[in-house]
Amino acid sequence: MKIVVLDDYQRVARKYGTFDTLPDTRVEVLHEHVAGQELIDALAGAEVVVAMRERTAFPAELFERLPALRLLVTTGMSNAAIDLTAAAAHGVTVSGTVMYGATKSSNAAELAWALILACRRHVVAEDRALRDGRWQTTMGADLAGSTLGVLGLGRLGTQVARIGQAFDMRVIAWSEHLTAERAAEAGATLVSRDELFAAADVLTIHLKLSERTTGLIGAAELAAMKPSAVLINTSRGPIVDEAALVAALTAGTIAGAGLDVYDVEPLPLGNPLRGAPHTVLLPHLGYVTENSYRGMYEQAVEDITAWRAGEPVRVLTP
Template sequence: MDRAVKRVVRFDLWIDPVFDERLAREPDVALEVAALNGDASAAWAALERAHVYQVSAARNELPAQWQVGEALLARCPRLLAVSSGGAGYDTVDVDACTRAGVAVVNQAGGNAAAVAEMTIGLMLAVSRRIAESDRKLRSERGFSRESLMGHDIGGKTLGLVGIGHIGRRVAALARAFGMRVLAVDPLLPADEIRARGAEPADLDTLVKQADVVSVHCPLDEATRGMMDARRFAAMKPGAIFVSTARGGIHDEAALADSLRSGHLAGAGLDVWDEEPPPLEHPLLALPKVVATFHTAGVSHEGRRNVAAMAADQVVELLAGLRPPRLVNPEVWERFRERYAQAFGRRPGA
């Protein structure tokens, strides 16, 4: 193998062309695009010689054998880094990568503006009953405008579960509508939450006071099932639930029950346990639900930003620079050793 050539592999899932264009400008970087539905042996051959794997962050669009776990890492000993195609990294076992000396990077913040705008859009669509009005106007006559009367969001209280890249943008947009903003984030001190535009609150207080609860935290063992029947019951009667985070953080059956009972006024859902959800999913049968297909970050601008960010970070990492969005920083010293073995020089500290 030519030690001077740094090899990047991705599958032929859609990605903004800026990613390939950026890598093509590097004379010592070779990009190989494997066919997701093609010859598996050819895809394995590409991965086995790769130094960086640019992997989809969407677990439902990437077959399990191409997700990054112990089996793939054992088969790809040259792999130095895995780059997620989004802020999340649901398709990557980070602990397994760390044990193997493989750096994991994500693109946190790349589509924050897109997701924040979608969050406000879902809030408005549910609160002002926009989707209901659209469906009714296309299929019925003889109803009054007042039968579709909704609520303004101005003057209401928004509760943010997480105030990172996306949450802080949502807070700014919400304040422009005249909303009061509460936020809970265990990773941030109270002063930083205030600096990001929200009043700090614990989760139980937040769900009791908020007219809209919007989720912006990662899915992990601490957050899985966090929004359950008890927390939905604790929300204000007539409140709205919104999630553009990850399926699994909220209990879908419990949410459906709360909506059917009339306790909650509606929900705006971009994320699901199974994506896309089955057509017979109970939440899809409820007119109070505005449903989208994990598209909050899928704007032209958002996808381009993420692809450009990913390409720049891959190029920097292959040049031996410490990447700015390193998910497992404890791997760095081991990464430096493996990089030196691959390319004959040790990257910077």
């Protein structure tokens, strides 16, 4: 049986997952991202594929090109890049893994705060200045007494909101179905959509990507923000209109942005965000921790073992 593990950028799949102990298998681990015909060639003949989050898309046309595929394992219990309906139509079982942080402080919430602090205190700019021989070149902004706006108050948004309280921030929140009672439980105040953008000193996004949320933050929303405000996105890139964000940063409509997610990942070398001012850019590190990877790859092996025994686990359905 051929098993292909995709997008192992950190080269840890074999360290954290006992793939090589699976009997009667040939395991291939790809450390670089591949797409198009190169991806089809790499997966030819594979009965099992392990995908890392949404790094590689599996649309209907790809399943059509992979007749041998029978099990697709994705790290995480949801993956918007996999067409589950097409998988089922082609007889492919899709299994997931439980992300570390589902019941404790999330690594994604922690990273959101790393970006917030880096943006508000100009950590990256000062690091670069110091290395160039300059001393104290910027003026930071206090968190205490400022307003944290949380767009999406689910599990991750709630964790971020509670940390904001620890910094003595005023916490406000909005999402389409959020109630005042649910916001209060998280220590936040429900406000209107317009007030969220107008009042936030830090606006942090914690929504799932869907047709409804794609392009939710565009030129009008960015223009409504304070010129001193920063935008943090650790959710999904397409929630924010990328061109509008670059324009706002260039014009100084907002003070900065901390981003961990992008429309296209890995972020292309020529992408305008790479040259946009007042940004802290990370390569989608929200879930990239030792505990997270250990759990995901261990469970990927469990998924394969259970499927081979005829009793698949953690099955994702359309």
